[in-house]
Amino acid sequence: MDTSSFGEFIGSYFLWRDPMIVGAVSGAICGFLGVYVVLRRIVFVGAMLSQVSSFGVALAFYIGGFSAFSSLGSMIDPFALSLIMTALAALFFALKKDFFRISQEGAIGFGYLLASGAVVIIGNLITHEAHDIADILFGSAVVVDPKEVYIVPTVAFFCILIHSIFFKDFIFVSFDPETAQLFKYPVRVLNTVLLLTVGIVIAITTRALGALPVFGLTVLPPLTALFLTEKLKLVFMLSVLIGVLSAMLGYYFSFILSLPTGASITTCASLFFVLGIVWREVRILTIGLAR
Amino acid sequence: MNLPLLISLENVTIGYDRKELIDSINLSIEKGQFWGIVGPNGGGKTTLLKTILGLIPPVSGKVNHGEDKPLTFGYVPQREKFDHIFPISVSEFVAMGRYIRIPVGRGVKKEDWKVVMDSLERVEIPHLKNRPFRSLSGGEKQRSLIAHALAGEPDILILDEPTASMDIKGETAIMELLGRIKEKDELTVLMVSHFLNTVARFADHVAVVDKDSGIFGAGIKEEVFKGETLSSIFGLDVTIEHVAGKMRIYAAVGGRDK
Numbered sequence: 001m002d003t004s005s006f007g008e009f010i011g012s013y014f015l016w017r018d019p020m021i022v023g024a025v026s027g028a029i030c031g032f033l034g035v036y037v038v039l040r041r042i043v044f045v046g047a048m049l050s051q052v053s054s055f056g057v058a059l060a061f062y063i064g065g066f067s068a069f070s071s072l073g074s075m076i077d078p079f080a081l082s083l084i085m086t087a088l089a090a091l092f093f094a095l096k097k098d099f100f101r102i103s104q105e106g107a108i109g110f111g112y113l114l115a116s117g118a119v120v121i122i123g124n125l126i127t128h129e130a131h132d133i134a135d136i137l138f139g140s141a142v143v144v145d146p147k148e149v150y151i152v153p154t155v156a157f158f159c160i161l162i163h164s165i166f167f168k169d170f171i172f173v174s175f176d177p178e179t180a181q182l183f184k185y186p187v188r189v190l191n192t193v194l195l196l197t198v199g200i201v202i203a204i205t206t207r208a209l210g211a212l213p214v215f216g217l218t219v220l221p222p223l224t225a226l227f228l229t230e231k232l233k234l235v236f237m238l239s240v241l242i243g244v245l246s247a248m249l250g251y252y253f254s255f256i257l258s259l260p261t262g263a264s265i266t267t268c269a270s271l272f273f274v275l276g277i278v279w280r281e282v283r284i285l286t287i288g289l290a291r
Numbered sequence: 292m293n294l295p296l297l298i299s300l301e302n303v304t305i306g307y308d309r310k311e312l313i314d315s316i317n318l319s320i321e322k323g324q325f326w327g328i329v330g331p332n333g334g335g336k337t338t339l340l341k342t343i344l345g346l347i348p349p350v351s352g353k354v355n356h357g358e359d360k361p362l363t364f365g366y367v368p369q370r371e372k373f374d375h376i377f378p379i380s381v382s383e384f385v386a387m388g389r390y391i392r393i394p395v396g397r398g399v400k401k402e403d404w405k406v407v408m409d410s411l412e413r414v415e416i417p418h419l420k421n422r423p424f425r426s427l428s429g430g431e432k433q434r435s436l437i438a439h440a441l442a443g444e445p446d447i448l449i450l451d452e453p454t455a456s457m458d459i460k461g462e463t464a465i466m467e468l469l470g471r472i473k474e475k476d477e478l479t480v481l482m483v484s485h486f487l488n489t490v491a492r493f494a495d496h497v498a499v500v501d502k503d504s505g506i507f508g509a510g511i512k513e514e515v516f517k518g519e520t521l522s523s524i525f526g527l528d529v530t531i532e533h534v535a536g537k538m539r540i541y542a543a544v545g546g547r548d549k
Contacts, residue, residue, distance in 0.1 A: 039377055169395050172387055175377050182344055182366055183391040183443075190395070230378045230423045 005256040016255060018149045023247035023265070026205040029156040030217035031225075031243025032163070033198050035236050038222040040174050044108045045093060045195075046218035049202040050211035051115035052089040056082030057207060058122040065126055079151075083203045089115075090199025094192040148208045155204050159197045170194050171232070209262060213250070216266035217243050224269075224276035242272050294321040296358050297447055297479055298343060303352030305335060305342045311350050312338055312502040318509050320447070320496075325473060326481045327490030327512075330500035331525055336483045339500055340451055343481070357446070363391060365445030365478075367436045369452050375425040381435050382420040385410055388439035410438040414468060430461040437468065447479040448472075454489060462486070466493055491516060491538040499524060516540065 009016070037046050060078035089111060163170065173180045173190045180187050206214045225238035250265030257264075297320050304314040312335045320326055330336045341347040342354060344364060356362040365388070386399050386407045393403060411417045414434040419427065424435060433453055440448055453469070454462040470493060473480050484490050490497060490512075497516060498509035501524040508515045516538065521529040528543040 039374075041374070041376070165396055168390070168393075168398060172390055175379060176373065176387060178346060178368065178372070179366055179387065180390075182346060182364060185390070185395060226376070226378065230426075231380070232378050232383065235378055 009252060009255055012255075016251065018146065019144050019261075020248060020251055022144045022148050022152050022208045023251050024244045025153045025156050026209050026214070027217050027221075027243035027245070027247030027265075028240045029159060029201050029243075030205055030214060031221035031239040031241075032160070032236060033201055034218035034222040034243070035225070035239050036170065036174060036194060037198065037218055038226065042104065042108065043219050044105070044112055045198070046202060047211075047215045048093075048108050048112040048115065049086050049089055049199050050206050050215050051112055051119060053082045053086045053203040053206040054119045054211050055115045055122070056085035056203070058119050058126070059085075061126050062122045079204070079207050082207055083200060086199045086203035086206075087196060090195040091192060094195040095188070144208055148204075152204055152208055155200060159201055162193065162197060166190065166193070209247075209265065213247075213262040213265040213269075216269045217246060220266075220269035220273045221246060224273045227273075227276035227280045242269070246272060294323055296321055297356070297362060298481075299355045300343070300349075301353045301355070303342065303354060304350040305338050305347075306350040307338060307347055309350065313500060313505060313507050314351075316352070316507050316509075318343075318498060320479065320481065322446075322479050323477060324479055324496050325494045326479075327494035327497045328481065328483045328500060329485070329487055329490055329497060331503070332485075333502075334524070335500045335502040337451060339498070340449065340481070340483050344449060362447060363443055363445045365440030365443055365448040367433075367440045367448065367450040367453055369455065370429065370432045370436060373424070377425070379424045380420070381416070381422050381424050381427070382407055382411070384424045384435055385420075385438045385442050388442035391443040391445075406444070407438075407442050410441040413441060413472060414438045429457055430464060433457070433461075433465050434468070437465075437472070441472070445478070447481060450480070450482040452483055452485065454484065454486060462489065469493070487516075487521070487540040488538075491540055512538070 034046065037043055057078040060076045060081040063076055093107070093111070169185065169190050173185060173187050174194075177187050177191075180190075202214055202218070205217075209217075221239040221242035222235065224242050225235045228238055229235055246269035247265055250268040251261060253259060253268065254261040254264035298318070299320070300316050300318040303316040303318075304311050305316060306312045316339070328336050328339060338347065342349050344366065345354065345356070382404075386403065388410070389399065389403050389406055393399060408417065408420070411420055414437050416431060416434050416438070419431060419435070424432070427435060436453075437448075437450075440450075448469075450469075454465055457465065466489060469480065469482075472478060482490070482494065494512055496510065497512045498507070499515060499520060500507055504523055506520070506524055508520060516531055518529050518531050521531070521540065525542065530541055530543065532539045532541075
């Protein structure tokens with residue numbers, strides 16, 4: 001490793017401290033919630049919610065660009081609109097996922113494509129701050145809004161608090177909803193709260209990092225953790241750790257190699273995934289040889 | 292002597308999505324009885340079971356649970372329904388059966404884990420407690436499922452095809468285990484099964500269900516298991532014999548089409 005690059009990186013602490021905090025916390029919370037997303041086989045819900053979140057931001061900019069709505073536009077906070085739209089999408093999916101009488105994947109695909117198309121169209125219509133659209137989709141995370149340094153960890157904290165109280169319940173309704181229903185557990189309410197926490201976290205982290213890295217951090221660390229262990233609580237811990245490392249290393253490499261930050265984070269998460277596969281195959285081979 | 296009534300169905304029509312399968316079902320399950328529910332594939336057995344459990348509402352009629360106190364079910368679903376992607380250990384899985392006694396928001400306490408371990412002992416698999424549930428054999432999984440149901444300290448054990456896809460050795464082991472647990476804990480058992488001879492051997496009461504012929508019959512095994520009734524349901528020439536005091540059911544080769 002080039003020590004002068006590393007030294008330069010350390011010396012630029014004032015530049016990367018806030019984005020690194022936001023990135024690490026985002027990696028942790030996305031890694032944690034991503035375990036549910038992967039185990040429940042709703043991987044593309046993460047992508048769909050990321051796109052809906054992006055759509056909310058783009059819509060806020062678009063409305064703000066109309067002179068006729070300039071007073072209204074100035075009141076519409078992109079972050080708030082993104083949060084509201086993502087929460088509504090998560091609620092709709094939780095409560096009405098059989099609404100279209102098609103497969104779950106079909107409903108998710110519809111939501112993802114609709115939101116993605118709408119983001120591109122609105123991005124095309126916005127006359128200024130267009131670079132923000134690219135940042136939203138692909139992530140810059142180079143410089144974060146100062147308020148995100150407080151918002152992201154605060155939301156992550158409350159999310160973890162909810163999950164620590166209801167951990168056994170969320171796992172129960174995810175693994176065996178029929179028995180949970182038989183035991184008079186409020187399955188629908190628990191599923192809704194779970195998906196709402198996913199939606200809210202995706203909304204705030206997408207604003208900070210971008211849709212691509214958030215989707216990547218929601219999927220790849222849990223998948224990697226599932227390769228590494230068969231113990232449920234360890235899956236969660238490893239997923240959080242890999243999420244944090246992916247975000248931090250991704251940011252570091254984007255800094256020293258001048259790469260897009262979002263893509264760098266996603267690539268780091270992908271490399272961890274490949275390492276996870278290699279580890280598992282080597283373990284299977286060594287166990288086989290030992291026998 | 293009238294035993295306490297645990298479950299009763301009064302003029303119930305079972306079905307789903309407003310589609311009626313069988314109507315006029317009257318059924319009374321008393322404490323200590325062993326009920327077998329039989330019928331052809333797709334005949335409505337599992338729908339009846341889920342209606343009894345309250346997982347599916349009846350299209351019409353009334354399902355009553357417990358005379359003087361709420362009923363605690365120990366449900367043993369089919370093994371194949373669980374998603375293998377979940378990295379759950381056997382003890383964690385059995386602990387979920389205890390959740391009927393643990394409210395939402397409360398964790399699993401030491402005394403709950405003691406019940407979990409007791410349940411594993413009762414089904415003779417305490418050595419498997421840390422194994423991943425998905426790595427178990429069919430017989431081990433079935434024992435885990437029974438332990439899962441026992442962990443809730445149920446009033447009634449309800450099993451859906453507990454010996455499906457098992458060889459004779461596995462089937463005999465599971466059914467004998469069930470018989471021992473039933474006797475020791477004075478449990479009431481309700482079991483859906485394809486295997487008429489298994490039901491004939493272990494159950495004292497049976498219900499036959501077939502939506503295509505509209506047949507529903509329930510009562511003491513000897514009164515319900517009649518050659519004519521079973522022949523009509525299964526579309527085969529079914530013969531019932533008694534050998535050494537035990538009921539044997541078999542179908543003649545070359546049975547007619549339904």
